Amino acid sequence: MTATGEPILRLRDLRVTFQTPAGPARAVRGVDLDVRAGESVAVVGESGSGKSVSMLATLGLLHNAEVSGSVKWGDTELVGASTDTLRSVRGRRIAMVFQDPMTSLNPVLTIGKQMSLVMKAHQPNLGKKELRTKAVDLLNRLAIPQADRRIDAYPHELSGGMRQRVMIAMAISNDPEVLIADEPTTALDVTVQAQIMELLLKLRNEHNLALVLITHDLGVVAGSADRVAVMYAGRIVERAPVLGLFASPGHPYTSALLDCLPRLDRRHDVVSSIGGTPPNPADLPEGCPFAPRCPKAIDACRSDEPNLVRIGTSDVACSVVAAGAAVGEPV
Amino acid sequence: MKRYLARRMAVMPFLLFGIASIVFLVSRMTPGDPLVTIVGERNLNNPEIVAAAKAQWGLDQSMPQQYASFMKNLVKGNLGTSFSTRQPVMHDLWERLPATLELTIYALLGGVTVGIVLGVLAARHRNKFIDHVSRFFALIGSSLPAFWAGLLLLYVFYARLGWLPGPGRIDPRGLAPNKVTGFYTVDSLLQGDFGLFKDSVMHLILPATVLGWGVVGIVSRLVRASLLDEFSMDYVRVARAMGLRERTVVNTHALRNALLPTITIVAFTFAFLLTGAVLTETVFSWPGVGSYAVNASRTLDYPAIIGVTLLGGTAFLLTNLISDIAYAFADPRIRLS
Numbered sequence: 001m002t003a004t005g006e007p008i009l010r011l012r013d014l015r016v017t018f019q020t021p022a023g024p025a026r027a028v029r030g031v032d033l034d035v036r037a038g039e040s041v042a043v044v045g046e047s048g049s050g051k052s053v054s055m056l057a058t059l060g061l062l063h064n065a066e067v068s069g070s071v072k073w074g075d076t077e078l079v080g081a082s083t084d085t086l087r088s089v090r091g092r093r094i095a096m097v098f099q100d101p102m103t104s105l106n107p108v109l110t111i112g113k114q115m116s117l118v119m120k121a122h123q124p125n126l127g128k129k130e131l132r133t134k135a136v137d138l139l140n141r142l143a144i145p146q147a148d149r150r151i152d153a154y155p156h157e158l159s160g161g162m163r164q165r166v167m168i169a170m171a172i173s174n175d176p177e178v179l180i181a182d183e184p185t186t187a188l189d190v191t192v193q194a195q196i197m198e199l200l201l202k203l204r205n206e207h208n209l210a211l212v213l214i215t216h217d218l219g220v221v222a223g224s225a226d227r228v229a230v231m232y233a234g235r236i237v238e239r240a241p242v243l244g245l246f247a248s249p250g251h252p253y254t255s256a257l258l259d260c261l262p263r264l265d266r267r268h269d270v271v272s273s274i275g276g277t278p279p280n281p282a283d284l285p286e287g288c289p290f291a292p293r294c295p296k297a298i299d300a301c302r303s304d305e306p307n308l309v310r311i312g313t314s315d316v317a318c319s320v321v322a323a324g325a326a327v328g329e330p331v
Numbered sequence: 332m333k334r335y336l337a338r339r340m341a342v343m344p345f346l347l348f349g350i351a352s353i354v355f356l357v358s359r360m361t362p363g364d365p366l367v368t369i370v371g372e373r374n375l376n377n378p379e380i381v382a383a384a385k386a387q388w389g390l391d392q393s394m395p396q397q398y399a400s401f402m403k404n405l406v407k408g409n410l411g412t413s414f415s416t417r418q419p420v421m422h423d424l425w426e427r428l429p430a431t432l433e434l435t436i437y438a439l440l441g442g443v444t445v446g447i448v449l450g451v452l453a454a455r456h457r458n459k460f461i462d463h464v465s466r467f468f469a470l471i472g473s474s475l476p477a478f479w480a481g482l483l484l485l486y487v488f489y490a491r492l493g494w495l496p497g498p499g500r501i502d503p504r505g506l507a508p509n510k511v512t513g514f515y516t517v518d519s520l521l522q523g524d525f526g527l528f529k530d531s532v533m534h535l536i537l538p539a540t541v542l543g544w545g546v547v548g549i550v551s552r553l554v555r556a557s558l559l560d561e562f563s564m565d566y567v568r569v570a571r572a573m574g575l576r577e578r579t580v581v582n583t584h585a586l587r588n589a590l591l592p593t594i595t596i597v598a599f600t601f602a603f604l605l606t607g608a609v610l611t612e613t614v615f616s617w618p619g620v621g622s623y624a625v626n627a628s629r630t631l632d633y634p635a636i637i638g639v640t641l642l643g644g645t646a647f648l649l650t651n652l653i654s655d656i657a658y659a660f661a662d663p664r665i666r667l668s
Contacts, residue, residue, distance in 0.1 A: 091574030103565040118573040302565040
């Protein structure tokens with residue numbers, strides 16, 4: 001499924017800096033990303049690559065961080081927006097599902113109460129009965145058995161998968177246009193992971209949702225994303241349609257990530273991994289931040305940080321690849 | 332739940348028995364002579380009177396004998412007769428408990444309410460002006476000695492400004508209301524005497540403030556700390572990400588969790604105030620258990636001392652039980668068994 005039309009969410013040169021005792025940590029360093037209705041975009045990267053932080057910054061949920069650049073939902077600028085503006089967008093236009101359903105729900109409030117609070121935040125006219133009916137409806141739609149009873153349950157009485165379904169039900173309860181899912185399956189059993197992903201995709205199709213999937217799991221990406229943005233050290237190093245990315249990865253980092261995936265057509269006595277560690281955002285190396293771990297790195301990589309360049313259907317930020325390919329326009 | 336309660340109740344008599352034994356021992360080991368109170372200083376030189384008094388109060392018996400008869404009476408609910416008031420201790424306590432309870436309840440209600448509000452404000456405006464003001468206010472409350480704060484307040488609001496009445500439960504020229512509950516604020520209303528009601532409320536303001544201020548200190552600091560803990564929880568971030576108002580995030584989501592530890596502290600404070608309002612009651616001539624306790628220990632009034640201590644012990648055990656039950660209601664993850 002490919003979506004066309006105006007992007008519904010548009011990130012431009014988004015930058016996030018945290019002040020740490022070790023100096024400013026530049027967690028996100030200029031991210032451009034468009035998301036359209038009905039498409040799913042995966043943001044992939046290792047821990048600390050800035051994928052979650054850029055999404056939290058999108059909703060203005062970061063405290064003690066300097067955020068610059070632009071995030072536009074439609075015509076509304078969200079970076080530096082007032083609390084009221086942000087609040088009217090959060091949950092109503094752009095909703096978010098988080099990684100750990102165990103801690104994402106309040107332990108002392110019932111499921112129904114928490115869902116009601118979310119709906120009431122944006123639909124204050126709903127009465128108690130309507131809220132309850134709607135909540136049961138939502139739980140039913142997310143295939144939660146005995147929804148009319150589960151609604152009075154407390155989070156600890158539900159399994160991890162059920163809790164994540166409840167989280168998703170909360171997230172879609174105000175009919176948002178964008179759903180950001182931050183590692184929605186990481187904390188779940190493998191068997192449940194597939195069900196949750198299926199559910200998210202079904203919702204995307206039914207509601208024409210724009211789905212932003214934050215993950216470090218390329219397996220999840222292959223089955224669910226239309227486009228992929230690979231992040232490294234706070235920047236997008238490759239943007240590509242999902243098929244193109246898997247068939248011919250542009251950036252050496254993407255290739256390295258793909259090599260880490262176990263495959264049926266290869267012998268795997270040892271699971272391969274990328275040597276070295278991601279750089280510290282408070283102490284980034286000069287040049288391309290991936291250069292110290294990159295098998296293709298040349299001297300130029302250690303002095304100049306490359307920008308994204310269009311190569312075929314992909315945008316790649318790599319000097320070596322750009323030099324070897326028929327380079328298109330810089331993007 | 333029922334079984335849990337039954338088990339807790341069943342243990343209580345044994346705990347009280349232990350408390351009574353320890354207090355019995357400690358009070359007898361205290362240097363001093365209760366006979367001074369019983370017969371008066373002058374008669375101490377008269378061996379006949381002393382011997383008669385000793386026999387009358389059972390002080391001529393050996394310690395084990397005294398202990399045995401004390402325990403026998405205790406089982407029957409008899410705490411003995413006070414040396415100084417010459418009334419059964421049970422009767423004395425029953426007379427004085429309502430005064431203390433009334434003062435304590437108002438102090439606690441006020442202190443907990445103000446404490447929670449201050450704690451929430453301080454947490455929401457962490458390290459801002461209002462947080463510093465609340466910290467200062469709490470610090471004063473928990474560090475000012477009650478006798479000093481009490482005298483100061485009396486001096487300012489009674490002696491200088493004349494806005495509030497002086498010590499005592501009501502105007503000394505007035506009559507106490509007929510005893511129904513023993514709470515003057517309630518009894519005065521029951522007999523429809525609004526003047527008396529107002530008078531008793533005015534008399535409560537200063538001592539309840541002194542007593543409640545310390546509670547404000549404890550509760551506001553605790554609420555602030557546990558709210559800040561909750562603010563870093565995932566579910567708070569989720570609530571914000573879903574577009575909930577900050578007021579809802581704090582009051583409905585975070586506060587519910589943050590108040591759990593407060594339950595224990597409030598229960599503990601209540602029991603503490605019941606017996607610990609000694610200084611406040613003394614400064615304000617409050618005819619409660621605290622001033623009774625002061626008098627009892629000053630005169631080595633053994634039965635009264637033991638009576639007050641057992642009352643305190645019972646209060647601690649009961650409030651502890653109540654706080655555990657309240658906890659189970661407030662936190663669905665806890666099932667008492």
